[in-house]
Amino acid sequence: MLRTDQLSNEWKDSLQHAQHEDSNIKPILEWMKASAPKPKWSDVSAMSSTTKSYWAQWDSLLIQDGVLCRKWENGREDSCLLQMVVPKAKVPDVLQLYHSVCSGGHLGVKRTLVKIRERFYWVHCRDDVEDWCRNVQVVRL
Secondary structure (H helix, E strand, O other), X not given: OOOHHHOOHHHHHHHHHHHHHOOOOXXXXXXHHOOOOOOOHHHHOOOOHHHHHHHHOHHHEEEEOOEEEEEEEOOOOOOEEEEEEOOHHHHHHHHHHHHHXXXXXXXXXXXXXXXXXXXXXXXXXXXHHHHHHHHHHXXXX
């Protein structure tokens, strides 16, 4: 399956740009780039629920090669995955990428979600994958 280190530099640059343009991710990026401590709730409380969700995961976030990522312990053998945080504008690209890479067939919701989570993260990922898989099934009929 596709790995983040196999993604083109152009795609990573596009992701980085989209993160900076995303109103939910931009404040998190700015705080992290300033090496600021976790902002106080009063600084975040008026922001979107998505920004609040990323804020709540502050200790799991880091910037690698200019891209906001999340460390995720998936519960398997002390393994920790580094997931790129995907802004809303890039979600369809990631879903299409995994659909295209699935040589010869549709993986289904659970397997698609597992594969995507190996490299990517965004708030409401499960809902988006479920919607995507449902819509792909409808188109295939």
